[in-house]
Amino acid sequence: MNASVEPLELTILMPCLNEAETIEVCVKKAMGFLQRANIRGEVVVADNGSSDGSQALARACGARIIDIPMRGYGAALQGGIQGARGKFIIMGDADDSYDFTALDPFVEQLRAGNDLVMGNRFRGGIKPKAMPVLHKYLGNPVLTWLGRLFFHSSCGDFHCGLRGFRRDAILSLNLVAPGMEFAAEMVVKAALRKLRVTEVPTTLSPDGRSRPPHLRTWRDGWRNLRFLLLFSPVWLFFYPGLALLLLGVVGMVWILPGMRFAFGIGFDVNTLVFTAAGIVCGFQAIVFYMFAKTYAIRSGLLPPDPLVARLRDVLRLEIGLLGGAALVVIGVVLAALAVGNWEIRGFGHMDPQQSLRIVVPSTTLLIVGLQIMFSSCLLSILQLESNSPAGMAPRALPSNLATSTESGVR
DSSP, X not given: OOGGGSOXXXXXEEEESSOTTTHHHHHHHHHHHHHHTTOOEEEEEEESOXXXXXXXXXXXXXXXXXXXXXXXXXXXXXXXXXXXXXXXXXXXXXXXXXXXXXXXXXXXXXXXTOSEEEEEHHHHOBOTTSSOXXXXXXXXXXXXXXXXXXXXXXXXXXXXXXXXXXXXXXXXXXXXXXXXXXXXHHHHHHHHTTOOEEEEEOOBOOOSOSSOOSXXXXXXXXXXXXXXXXXXXXXXXXXXXXXXXXXXXXXXXXXXXXXXEETTEEEOHHHHHHHHHHHHHHHHHHHHHHHHHHHHHHTTSSOOOHHHHHHHHHTOHHHHHHHHHHHHHHHHHHHHHHHHHHHHTTTOOOOHXXXXXXXXXXXXXXXXXXXXXXXXXXXXXXXXXXXOGGGGSOOOOOTTSOEEESOOBO
């Protein structure tokens, strides 16, 4: 077999966009590590369209260049991972903020059988001026805390740019994020797919660039938060919806008999209308959870969930139609009672404090009943088998995303 295409143990992968100031030192450090550790490997630079000569500088130092036409941090890394020849990959930024001569802990943990080895900058140390104060004390800790809460991950630094992984394990995750949220997507999907994940302390140093970083605090922070929420329908829809639904039901039951007082404040039919809104909105959020979860599982974005499968089995179309119809019937009966009371008064003025105690529950039951019926139909449609398996396949990177040039095998 040709040595240039022979499988390697390790690929050190660096995404690059105009890193002429630091790319040489990064590649030289990585090549030096491979030689010192006696590892058969390569250094790959996934170039995102640099216009400052970064490609030539990296190539001259022994790196293999993979040209990535699609812009974005995630796109560059996806192309680099696809083009890598190593069984293991260690990725790190090409700005000299991470020490590519000290990758031994990553290699040790990968050889020990871990699928993903995360660097932890908070355990390893963040040197002065290496990370903006806002990122250090708010952005990274908050996003990491949310990620651990939403996905039961053990990682203490979701966004560390230095990490190692088994190439086949990460390819199996079908990562798709093209931007900075790619870093979080890898950790989230690894947790969802129950990959074997561990951490090693990593030191973060000030980068060696004179220009500002590509990272944009608020834009990329929002993109990461949005990603975490979209990949966790239970926190985005279910828990808020359940809270609204329960508050609405409890409030309506409490107020229906008559005006109530708490903390010196009177609660009457106006509050009753808000409780109805809480019930309707809460129920709709729970339905959205079922829609989102079903779609995400069917499209391969999230793994199968036994609880959701059982709920779908219980809440079949027929049961949904019957349950929704029952609520509609009760709502119609209450509406008829309200009209009867109105007729008794000669279709004239009625006391809102009395009439709304029938009208509000009636309309609430009618709305929720119809929602159950329509939602059951839509959920059944989402579960229909596709005649085209490709139609339900997870999204993959375009085949022309990356073009490899030059060989950099040690």
